Amino acid sequence: MSAMTTFERSNTTLTPPPSRKRNSLAKGKMPKWALPAIGAGSIVLGAAASTLTGFSVATFAIYSAVLFLVIASVATTVVEGKRRGKNAMWTYLIYASFILALIPLASVLYTVLEKGLPGMNSHFLFTSMNGITGAVDNQTVAEGTPVLGGAYHALMGTLLITLWATLISVPVGMLTAIYLVEYGKNGPLARAITFFVDVMTGIPSIVAGLFAAAFFGLLLGPNSRMGIVAAVALSVLMIPTVVRSTEEMLKIVPNELREASYALGVRRWRTILKVVIPTAISGIASGVTLAIARVIGETAPILVTAGIASNINLNVFANWMSTLPTFIYYQIMTPTSPTNVDPSLQRAWAAALLLILMVMALNLIARLIAKIFAPKKGR
Amino acid sequence: MTTNALTSKSSTSGRAGDKIFSGAALGAGVLILITLFAVAVFLLIQALPTFMADPADISGGEGFFAYIWPIVIGTVIAAAIALLIATPIGLGVALFISHFAPRRIAGPLGYVIDLLAAIPSVIYGAWGYMVLAPALVPGYDWLAANMGFIPIFEGPASQTGKTMLTAGIVLAVMVLPIITSLSREIFLQTPKLHEEAALALGATRWEMITTAVLPFARPGIISAVMLGLGRALGETMAVALVLSTGGLIPSLIQSGNQTIAAEIALNFPEAFGLRLAELIAAGLVLFLITLVVNMIARAIIARHKEFSGAN
Numbered sequence: 001m002s003a004m005t006t007f008e009r010s011n012t013t014l015t016p017p018p019s020r021k022r023n024s025l026a027k028g029k030m031p032k033w034a035l036p037a038i039g040a041g042s043i044v045l046g047a048a049a050s051t052l053t054g055f056s057v058a059t060f061a062i063y064s065a066v067l068f069l070v071i072a073s074v075a076t077t078v079v080e081g082k083r084r085g086k087n088a089m090w091t092y093l094i095y096a097s098f099i100l101a102l103i104p105l106a107s108v109l110y111t112v113l114e115k116g117l118p119g120m121n122s123h124f125l126f127t128s129m130n131g132i133t134g135a136v137d138n139q140t141v142a143e144g145t146p147v148l149g150g151a152y153h154a155l156m157g158t159l160l161i162t163l164w165a166t167l168i169s170v171p172v173g174m175l176t177a178i179y180l181v182e183y184g185k186n187g188p189l190a191r192a193i194t195f196f197v198d199v200m201t202g203i204p205s206i207v208a209g210l211f212a213a214a215f216f217g218l219l220l221g222p223n224s225r226m227g228i229v230a231a232v233a234l235s236v237l238m239i240p241t242v243v244r245s246t247e248e249m250l251k252i253v254p255n256e257l258r259e260a261s262y263a264l265g266v267r268r269w270r271t272i273l274k275v276v277i278p279t280a281i282s283g284i285a286s287g288v289t290l291a292i293a294r295v296i297g298e299t300a301p302i303l304v305t306a307g308i309a310s311n312i313n314l315n316v317f318a319n320w321m322s323t324l325p326t327f328i329y330y331q332i333m334t335p336t337s338p339t340n341v342d343p344s345l346q347r348a349w350a351a352a353l354l355l356i357l358m359v360m361a362l363n364l365i366a367r368l369i370a371k372i373f374a375p376k377k378g379r
Numbered sequence: 380m381t382t383n384a385l386t387s388k389s390s391t392s393g394r395a396g397d398k399i400f401s402g403a404a405l406g407a408g409v410l411i412l413i414t415l416f417a418v419a420v421f422l423l424i425q426a427l428p429t430f431m432a433d434p435a436d437i438s439g440g441e442g443f444f445a446y447i448w449p450i451v452i453g454t455v456i457a458a459a460i461a462l463l464i465a466t467p468i469g470l471g472v473a474l475f476i477s478h479f480a481p482r483r484i485a486g487p488l489g490y491v492i493d494l495l496a497a498i499p500s501v502i503y504g505a506w507g508y509m510v511l512a513p514a515l516v517p518g519y520d521w522l523a524a525n526m527g528f529i530p531i532f533e534g535p536a537s538q539t540g541k542t543m544l545t546a547g548i549v550l551a552v553m554v555l556p557i558i559t560s561l562s563r564e565i566f567l568q569t570p571k572l573h574e575e576a577a578l579a580l581g582a583t584r585w586e587m588i589t590t591a592v593l594p595f596a597r598p599g600i601i602s603a604v605m606l607g608l609g610r611a612l613g614e615t616m617a618v619a620l621v622l623s624t625g626g627l628i629p630s631l632i633q634s635g636n637q638t639i640a641a642e643i644a645l646n647f648p649e650a651f652g653l654r655l656a657e658l659i660a661a662g663l664v665l666f667l668i669t670l671v672v673n674m675i676a677r678a679i680i681a682r683h684k685e686f687s688g689a690n
Contacts, residue, residue, distance in 0.1 A: 084583060086585060090585040090588075094471045094479055095475065097468045101469075101472045101492065101495070102491070105495050105498075108503065108506045174407075175403050175407030175408075176407040176408045179404035183401050183404055192412065193408045193411060196411065196412055199415070199670060199673050199677060200415055201673075202609040202676075203418070203670075204613020204614070204615070205500075205615065206640045207422075207665055207669070210643065211418040213659075218421065236414060268397050268401075269399075269400035269401070297498075299644075300615035304647045307648065308648070328501050329616065332620065360497065
């Protein structure tokens with residue numbers, strides 16, 4: 001077929017007698033229409049095969065994709081040779097893996113939006129779960145009235161615990177990074193700190209929670225659960241992220257700036273505070289924001305350190321506290337009314353939507369900070 | 380005179396400032412080392428009663444080893460499933476972004492994959508529990524009916540879909556962005572000359588990747604997978620929400636099995652006394668496992684300093 005088309009084209013454009021030979025450049029190449037045709041064929045065959053085994057979107061997609069992969073690779077192998085066939089197969093596989101990776105992302109975002117939007121209203125945002133019992137939920141379902149109870153207490157808990165975790169982690173993390181870049185150079189202590197900061201990045205969040213619980217358990221007696229314990233647990237997770245990002249940013253501050261400052265007789269600490277940090281501040285701020293985004297969604301450490309509460313508790317130094325992630329977890333695992341779980345699920349998904357919005361907003365802010373306040377690059 | 384006074388004043392206050400500042404920086408660095416050390420020590424102290432206790436008093440009644448062994452295996456199984464799924468797909472995505480996607484959209488696509496990492500684990504857990512698990516039930520039924528002779532697919536399949544395989548798939552989704560972002564960085568660092576040399580010799584794009592990109596990136600890929608393993612081993616909420624727990628069984632499509640992290644999260648709120656010590660001991664075991672995995676990964680990265688983008 002491809003020979004046909006080249007022949008016709010050469011017939012119209014060239015005056016010399018048409019040669020029956022194939023164009024040597026187009027020789028052994030799949031014609032342009034082949035891939036769309038194989039794609040269309042695979043979709044039709046996939047639909048047919050899927051219908052035979054009871055139609056579902058999932059099997060339809062899988063059958064079509066596999067059929068396309070096999071037919072297209074084999075066709076390429078036959079027409080263009082083994083090496084190109086292999087190349088084609090891996091290319092399709094790599095495209096497929098990307099599409100496959102997008103499915104869960106799309107599914108999660110869609111689910112959270114679909115199930116979270118109905119419950120997202122001012123009542124949900126500004127009331128706590130205080131006094132909301134199974135009976136209230138049962139009545140709501142029976143009478144079809146709007147769901148009562150909200151996540152104000154959890155929202156406040158999340159904000160307070162994250163705030164305290166930030167207050168602990170940012171100074172410690174930044175000072176450590178300053179030590180690593182400005183003082184430690186590449187000494188044994190600096191190398192040990194770098195290594196263990198990297199290792200700390202991999203501490204499972206639940207172990208960080210257990211550490212804080214064990215530490216305060218020894219200090220204040222077992223089962224001492226309150227906001228500040230959770231904040232300490234989150235700091236263990238947050239500090240390495242802050243150190244890493246600050247360190248990277250301090251490293252790219254040009255040495256000329258430091259040397260110029262020293263040459264003017266400025267002390268080292270004033271140089272760091274007035275010259276180095278202001279130069280790197282946009283990167284540091286964006287790194288800190290990303291670190292906050294990372295810990296704000298942590299559930300496991302809160303579960304073992306701050307417990308769960310249904311009333312508003314704004315004091316991180318006493319009594320149990322709830323956060324959005326633990327609120328979601330408990331609303332799903334132990335619905336307020338075991339017989340009518342829908343109100344609980346609605347609250348859980350609304351809280352999930354709220355949490356995702358917060359995390360996305362933090363990520364966006366981090367990127368904006370990095371972009372807007374980025375230091376002017378020299379050439 | 381005034382100049383002298385000025386310099387002497389500034390130098391004394393400046394020296395003090397320097398001392399305080401460098402001391403604070405050093406202190407913060409040491410604090411991190413102490414913290415990591417303290418994590419191990421406090422966990423050990425709180426866990427000690429478990430090792431001292433009469434084996435009959437431990438959950439299961441046969442001592443700590445018999446208690447921890449099945450859930451260590453469960454943890455490893457969950458992480459293994461996650462890695463088996465996430466490694467090929469994650470590397471595929473990384474290759475797609477670094478070598479296949481058009482330059483202009485490659486950056487935004489990287490952000491999209493990073494979004495996967497931004498979603499909190501509890502939301503993945505909720506999604507796995509409410510959406511993925513029910514959706515997988517027909518697949519499990521098919522596996523049980525057609526592949527049931529293989530022990531890991533032995534029926535009857537769970538009718539809620541809350542199985543080890545589901546938990547592993549959710550973990551795979553959570554590990555994927557780690558593997559992708561790390562290996563993408565390394566793929567992008569492949570020397571352009573190597574790639575162009577391969578192409579100039581007539582290699583196809585895939586041959587260029589196998590001969591130039593992958594050999595260069597191998598240590599980086601290994602450490603990316605190890606870091607993903609560390610995450611999968613320690614991930615709590617996804618398993619706690621998705622898995623319907625039980626004893627250690629070979630079948631991945633029945634409810635059963637348990638992981639350390641989920642065991643702690645599910646039981647800690649009601650635990651006291653010896654049970655508390657037991658759970659903390661379990662946490663210590665998890666800590667040691669992930670510590671070893673992460674240290675190996677970091678050592679591989681450190682040995683290949685040229686992959687400096689690997690963090």
